[in-house]
Amino acid sequence: MRAVLFLSLLLTSLCALSLLSGPATPWSDVAQVLMGSVAAEDFWVQNAAVFELRLVHVLLAVAVGFALASGGRAMQLYLQNPLADPHVTGLSAGSTSAVLVSFLFFPEFANSYLFDVVPSVWIPAFLGAVLSLVVLQFLYRTTLRRWGVASLALVGLLVNAVCAAALMVIFARLSPAALSQVQAWTLGAIQGHSLTATALLVPLMVGAGVQLIRLDASLKLLSFGAEFASAERVDVVRVRRILLLSLMFLSASTVCAAGSVGFVGLLVPHFTRRFFGADALAGARPWLNAIAGAVLVVVADFASRTLTSPLELPVGVYTALLASPFLLLVMVRSGVAK
Amino acid sequence: MRSSLCADTLVSLGSFSLWGGSQWVLRNVSLSVRRGSFCVVLGGNGAGKSSLLKAMAGVLQPPWEKFGLLQIHSNAHEEARVSLSWLPQSLGFSEDLTVREFLALQSVVQQLRSQPGEDVPAAADEFGVIPLLDRRLSALSGGQWQRVRLARALGREATLLLLDEPDTALDAAWRKVLWAALAQRMSRGATVVVALHRITEVGDLVDCWCGMEHGRMVFVEDRRETFPEALVERLFLEKGLTR
Numbered sequence: 001m002r003a004v005l006f007l008s009l010l011l012t013s014l015c016a017l018s019l020l021s022g023p024a025t026p027w028s029d030v031a032q033v034l035m036g037s038v039a040a041e042d043f044w045v046q047n048a049a050v051f052e053l054r055l056v057h058v059l060l061a062v063a064v065g066f067a068l069a070s071g072g073r074a075m076q077l078y079l080q081n082p083l084a085d086p087h088v089t090g091l092s093a094g095s096t097s098a099v100l101v102s103f104l105f106f107p108e109f110a111n112s113y114l115f116d117v118v119p120s121v122w123i124p125a126f127l128g129a130v131l132s133l134v135v136l137q138f139l140y141r142t143t144l145r146r147w148g149v150a151s152l153a154l155v156g157l158l159v160n161a162v163c164a165a166a167l168m169v170i171f172a173r174l175s176p177a178a179l180s181q182v183q184a185w186t187l188g189a190i191q192g193h194s195l196t197a198t199a200l201l202v203p204l205m206v207g208a209g210v211q212l213i214r215l216d217a218s219l220k221l222l223s224f225g226a227e228f229a230s231a232e233r234v235d236v237v238r239v240r241r242i243l244l245l246s247l248m249f250l251s252a253s254t255v256c257a258a259g260s261v262g263f264v265g266l267l268v269p270h271f272t273r274r275f276f277g278a279d280a281l282a283g284a285r286p287w288l289n290a291i292a293g294a295v296l297v298v299v300a301d302f303a304s305r306t307l308t309s310p311l312e313l314p315v316g317v318y319t320a321l322l323a324s325p326f327l328l329l330v331m332v333r334s335g336v337a338k
Numbered sequence: 339m340r341s342s343l344c345a346d347t348l349v350s351l352g353s354f355s356l357w358g359g360s361q362w363v364l365r366n367v368s369l370s371v372r373r374g375s376f377c378v379v380l381g382g383n384g385a386g387k388s389s390l391l392k393a394m395a396g397v398l399q400p401p402w403e404k405f406g407l408l409q410i411h412s413n414a415h416e417e418a419r420v421s422l423s424w425l426p427q428s429l430g431f432s433e434d435l436t437v438r439e440f441l442a443l444q445s446v447v448q449q450l451r452s453q454p455g456e457d458v459p460a461a462a463d464e465f466g467v468i469p470l471l472d473r474r475l476s477a478l479s480g481g482q483w484q485r486v487r488l489a490r491a492l493g494r495e496a497t498l499l500l501l502d503e504p505d506t507a508l509d510a511a512w513r514k515v516l517w518a519a520l521a522q523r524m525s526r527g528a529t530v531v532v533a534l535h536r537i538t539e540v541g542d543l544v545d546c547w548c549g550m551e552h553g554r555m556v557f558v559e560d561r562r563e564t565f566p567e568a569l570v571e572r573l574f575l576e577k578g579l580t581r
Binding site: 080217220221223224225226227228230231232236273 | 392395396397398399422423424426429430431434435443444
């Protein structure tokens with residue numbers, strides 16, 4: 001419980017830091033407000049647009065991190081594979097490919113909005129995820145069922161491979177201007193969404209994450225084998241269905257929010273397992289994991305906005321840069337401790 | 339071969355067969371297990387003992403397919419579904435839980451049914467698991483892991499206990515504890531079906547001996563007094579396993 005509180009406080013402070021500071025509002029200005037020499041209200045009004053933009057970034061970063069880390073943990077438990085993450089199912093690759101295909105046929109999608117609020121690319125993003133899920137389910141049912149849980153990873157591998165090939169073909173056909181924009185997006189970049197669009201995406205991502213956290217006990221029982229789980233009254237088919245549906249919503253909404261952000265789902269579960277595994281109660285572990293994911297993406301988003309300003313490097317670059325050495329350090333330390 | 343179905347039958351199998359995806363694992367098995375009895379399933383490696391228990395536990399996953407009759411009968415005193423507990427022969431795990439977490443791990447269905455404060459079953463004390471509660475599963479020895487699994491399987495007051503080689507990795511003292519625990523469960527009305535290789539220690543408890551070979555039931559001896567020596571010898575002679 002103490003660890004959950006600590007991480008939640010850390011996340012709140014990081015969100016406040018990310019909201020308040022940045023190139024547009026230097027620390028000297030913030031300090032003046034805190035010391036009372038400038039009225040907080042004036043400071044807020046003067047920078048309203050900047051704050052709104054940052055609020056969108058912070059909210060999306062929290063939700064993306066929360067969802068991807070939960071998805072990663074769920075997939076690692078389900079597939080009993082430490083290399084799994086939410087992307088292994090191929091659902092996000094399907095979603096990303098569908099968005100890029102839509103750019104080829106409807107170039108106006110890149111800058112158009114539905115009802116003036118929702119970006120048009122959301123349609124192909126969700127359709128792509130649904131289509132990938134249908135393919136996944138069809139292949140699983142018809143041919144690969146006997147392979148057990150590994151079949152999901154295998155089919156995901158196929159979907160991922162086809163999508164990667166499709167991306168290369170699409171890249172070759174895009175205009176150079178569109179290409180640079182799209183390349184950053186495929187590495188994971190939190191886009192400048194409106195506050196309303198953010199308010200629609202965040203509940204989807206957090207909802208999918210919470211659903212996966214609720215499956216945690218069943219997935220742990222499943223990690224002892226489907227037969228054991230079945231004897232323990234886990235409805236294996238239902239758990240699989242909920243897992244895939246949650247992952248579909250998770251993939252489509254994170255792709256809409258930030259393209260495909262890598263490493264969060266892969267690395268954060270290992271980090272929490274090694275860092276908090278010994279102390280935390282089993283019930284708290286999936287929550288710790290999700291909050292740690294949110295912390296990572298908020299820090300990565302803050303770094304991408306400030307470190308190379310005015311140029312914004314994709315968030316995915318920083319999640320990889322931040323998470324890999326940190327995980328390595330934790331692994332080396334826990335190895336030494338043993 | 340006996341397959342008489344009477345009022346006190348808990349599990350009945352009639353011409354039951356099991357297809358394992360590429361071969362028949364059980365062929366034409368008929369058996370009825372009486373309520374409150376202790377039934378031992380004997381047989382060499384690959385005879386189909388584990389598959390029989392899995393089928394009774396109702397945990398078979400694709401590509402397994404079952405044919406014929408398999409019924410578990412509830413009577414008026416029991417709930418709609420007989421509560422059963424299945425101890426698989428081996429169990430792998432990916433998430434490294436502590437023993438306490440493993441014992442408390444419940445699916446959503448179980449969470450709805452259980453009473454608060456049921457985290458560590460009474461059987462944990464019976465099998466000497468209390469000192470191990472805060473150990474990680476990966477840090478347990480083979481015998482300790484088996485005792486933890488037994489504490490979980492026998493912790494619930496199940497009507498039907500299906501135990502696949504429950505004495506594996508246990509030393510003589512813990513095996514004694516195991517047989518005593520099973521005798522106690524039976525006195526409370528539980529029915530026990532056990533797959534075994536070692537037959538020296540359970541003689542007094544047993545109501546029914548079944549012998550299996552190549553997925554077929556080769557004998558079912560229902561009399562408690564006589565140990566089917568000749569039949570068991572036939573089954574185990576080549577494998578060098580005697581009483």
